[in-house]
Amino acid sequence: MDRKLLDILCCPTSRQPLALLSGAERDAINAAIAAGGIRRADGSPQTEPLAEGLITRDRRTVYRIDDGIPVLLADEALDTAQVDGFPR
Template sequence: MDKKLLDILACPVTRQPLTLLDGERLKALNAIIGQSGAQFGEHRQTDALREALVTRDGKRIYRIDDGIPVLLPDEALDAGSLAGPPQG
């Protein structure tokens, strides 16, 4: 993801800055997706993600589809189901 774009993105709900989900948590998310899928609002994600964004407090994850962040409030994933400490 382009660094300039990443610098201006914010969560539409909390207004917190967003960062790329780190490799370990992305791997954990993709493991969940591989087992049973992950529900991003109405969208059921069944394919592994290459990238995802996370809020500073680590509570909301937004998928990136074909390089485009999906920053719709109803399309965020509650990160509470992922292992590991919050990142941000």
């Protein structure tokens, strides 16, 4: 992801800055997705694993990146509280 773009992006609900997910964070989320335990903010299940993602500064909200495009829709956000042992 372009660094300049990342520098100006923020969470659409909390306005917190966003950072790229680390490999450990992505792996933890993908394991929870594979186990069927992740729901988006709108209540729909997240069924596809994340190739990339963005996370808020407080490490609570994740937005996926699809084909290099950040999906910053509040209804599609993932709450990391759903992931047991999420790296903090």
